[in-house]
Amino acid sequence: MSTHYLEKMIELFRAGEISGLIATECASNGFDVRFIRLIVKHGVTKTVAEDDQRGGREKWAYENLAETDPDHKPSKKEQRTEKEVISLASTKDCHRGFLARHNNDTTSSATSFTCSNCCDHHPGFNLSHYLPGLKDSDSDAESDSPPHKPPRYRPLRARATLEDAIHSWTKMTHQEDPILKTFPRDWILSDNAISRLAREKAQFFQIPRDVTDFLEEDNDWHSRYALEVLTVVRVHDMARRKTTRTRRSSDDSEEE
Structure with a gap:
């Protein structure tokens, strides 16, 4: 992914x-970033300091002591960090309280928080309050059907029609430019690039820069073609949605 x-x-x-x-x-x-309601940490960090930092608090000052003080010798707290990470991962107590004790932080701000729960160890914590799409584990166990997963890519039928639309645009653009006609057509878009564009879901491309970054093209290509390619994709998707709605209305009328 590009820096942009x-x-x-x-x-x-x-x-x-x-x-x-x-x-x-x-x-x-x-x-x-202010007003974040939920931070989900994946995996175990190497140090408690890194875990603390993931939650938005500053790293311990002693981590840099070895760089600023050549005579610095690791304290017992530093030496037992790895063991403390295991304790943090397995504790059933409040994480913020654990970190406060670990850092010897007795200030009131060490254990204060502005949201309803500072971690998942508070009574009444329910992840579905933050992620409404989640179901309770009991209801999942009772369900015989597997959970529905949204498709990652565009349906195969839609890919074929979109590829045709982009190929048609590429051919027309190539023929209408007298200078560009002297170069191969794939200078605009290669067959591989067209296939990649057609495979991605419609929501993936919101602005012309999304197309440019996805294809890893330069600014010159962006200024010439990005908006036109995005327009081809959007016009295709609008036409397909309209066709789908018309077909559904026709099916409903026949059933009546």
Whole structure:
């Protein structure tokens, strides 16, 4: 992914235009976003400091002592960090309280929080309050049918018609440009690029820059073709939705 794409996703998240963000540990350092309701941590960190940082608190000062003080000797707390990570992962107590005790932080802010729960160990915590799409484990166990998973890519039939539409646009654009006609048609879009575009779901491309970043094209290609390609995709999808609605209405009329 390009730097521009990553920065755009972060700005959309900060602005509240997207409700969730999946990120690596790089987002736990210097990534300041207010009003986050839920942080889901995946896996166990190497140190308690890293776990603390994932939740939005600063790293311990002693982590950098070895760099600033050559005579610094690791304290017992530093030496037992790995063991403490295991304790943190297995504790049933409040995580914020655990971290406060670990850091010898007796200030009131160490255990205060602004949301309804600071971690999943508080009485009454229910993940479905934050993620309404989740079902209770009991109801999942009773269900015989597997959970529905939304398709990752565009349906095969839709891919074929979209590929045809993009090929037609590429051919027309190539023929209408007297200079471009002297070069191969795939200078605009290769067959592989067209297949990749047709495979992705419609929601993947919201603005012309999404198309450019997805195909890893340069700014010159972006200024010439990105908007036109996005328009082809949108016109195709609108026509397909209209056809689907018409077919459904016709089927309903026949049943009546």
